[in-house]
Amino acid sequence: MSKEDKKPKISSRRKFFTLMAQNVGLGVMGGLLWTGYAAKAKSSPLTLRPPAAIDEEDFLRTCIKCGLCSEACLNRPSNIDKESGRARPSTLKMAKAEDDVTIGTPFFIPTEVPCYMCEDIPCVPVCPSGALDPQLVTNDKQELDPTMMDMGLAVVDQNSCIAFWGIQCDACYRACPLLDVAIKLEYDRNERTGKHAFLKPVVVMNACTGCGLCEKACVTEKPAIFVLPREIALGKPGSHYVKGWDTKDQQRVQERVGKDVTTHTKRSEKKPQDYLNMDLEY
C-alpha cells in the first residue's frame, strides 16, 4: 500500500466494501421507492369495505386479496337472475390498479351495486385471513345477523334532498332494508304553502348499516343521500363532555380515575383576590 503507486490499487478488501456499499445502496434505493409506493397505495378514506371488515388499518394488513368474498357475493343463490339463470354483477369488487383503493382488496360502490344485506351474509365466513370477522356480525344467539353490519353511514344533504324542499319523495325510506328503523320520516308543517307536510328522511345513526340501497334509490341527479365510512361521517365530542342528564353517562364521571386535571400555574396557587391584584402597583 505504498503511496508511490501510480495506479490506485484495488485491494480485495476495498473491492469487498465497495460491492457491499453498492448492494446496500441499491437495496436502500429499492426499499425507499417501494415504501413510498406502499404509502401512496393505501386506500382512499372514502372506501366502503365489505360487511364485518375489521378496522381499515388492520384490514390492509390482514386482507390476503383472494377475492373469496367477492365470489361468494356474486354466486349467492339470491343473485342469480331467474330469467337468464346468470349471476347479476356482484356488490363487492376487487380493486384494480386504477381504482382509488389498495389493489386486490374488496370494496363496493353503492351507486353501482349496493349491498343487499343477505340473511346468511355469504361473503363473511369464507374469508380465510380474518380481514372479515364473523364475530362482528354475530348476535347473542350466535347467529349471523345482517342488522349488525357496519359498512358506513348514510348521510342526507338537506339542500339537495327534494323531500326537504317539500316535494313528496320517500324513495330512500322505502328502499331501506331496515324500513322505518334505519331511516325514519320526520313530519313537519310546510309553512310556505300552509297546507302541506314535509316528509323528511332522517337516518338513525345506530341502526344504519351503510348498505347503500338508499343511495342507489335516490332520485336526484347526484344522490342527496349517500354512504360514507363512519370514520368520515361522524365527529367525536371527546370524553370530557358528559351528558349530565344521562345517568349512564354520568357514571363515567364517578368511575373516572387518573391524574389530577386541575391546572396549576403560578397564579392559581394564590386566591383570586390575591392574584387579581397581584400585578397592580399603588
Added chain:
Amino acid sequence: MKWSNYKYLILRRIVQLTLLFLYFGGNVYGWKVLTGDLSSSSLFTTIPLSDPFAILQMFAAGAAVGLNALVGGVIITLFYGVIGGRAFCSWVCPVNMITDLANWLRRVFYLDKIERKVWASRNIRYYAIVLALIVSFISSMAAFEIISPITIFNRGVIFGFGAGIGLLISIFLFDLFVLKNGWCGHICPLGGVHSIIGKFNLVRVEHDSENCTLCMKCKDVCPETQVLNMIGKRSEFVTMAECTNCGRCVDVCDDDALEFAIRNVIKDTKGE
C-alpha cells in the same frame, strides 16, 4: 416436431391454463372446484390453500392471520417442499407464460447473441424477499402483494384486467429486451421463496452423463442455466434450489440423458 420434445411444455401449459380456467369459472360460473385466487384459495370449498410468502408478509406487517389462511399456507409449503420443489414457478404461475414467451422470442430472433451486457445477480430475489418483509413491516401492509404481477395476472383473469396489465407488458419487455430471464430468474421474490421451500423435495431431474452427447440443447432452453452445471460431467440429480422442475431440458434431450426421478434427499444433500 416430435411429441416427446414438447411433452412437459404442453403438460405445463395445460396445467397453468386449467388452473386459470378453474379460478375463472369459480368466480364467473360459480364452480366450486377452485375458488379464490393464487394468494389464497379453497379447493372444493373445504381445503384451504394459501401463498406462504403472502402470509409471511402479513406477519411482518403485524396482522393476526386467520387460521384458514395459515393452514392453507402449511399445505402449500408441504406440497412443494416434499413433492413439487419449485414447480409453482413453471407449472402454476401465469407470469411464466409471459416470460417463457419472451425467452422463446429471444431464441428465435437471436437476441441473446446481440445482447447488451447487463449484469444482475440471480440472488437478487433473495434480497427482494428480505426487502419485501422490511417494507411490509414499515408500511403495515403486505408489500409484494401490492405490486406482484403474479396476482395481478391471476386476478385479472378472474375479476377482469385493469391498468395492471401495463405491469405485465413491462415484464415481457424487460425479459425480452433488457435481461434474459430477468423477472423469473433474477428478481421475483416469490420465486425465491419457492426455491427455498423446494430445496429438499423428492421429484428432480436426473442427469446421466453416459448418455450425454454434449449437444447443450438443455442449456439453451433452461431458464436457470446455472442449475445444469453437471451436464456431460457428472451423473447426478439437479440439486440446486432454483431449478423450477419445468422439464424443458428433459423435453429437448434426444439422448435420454435427462429424466425426472425421485431422489434420495438425505444422501444427495449430505455432501453440502
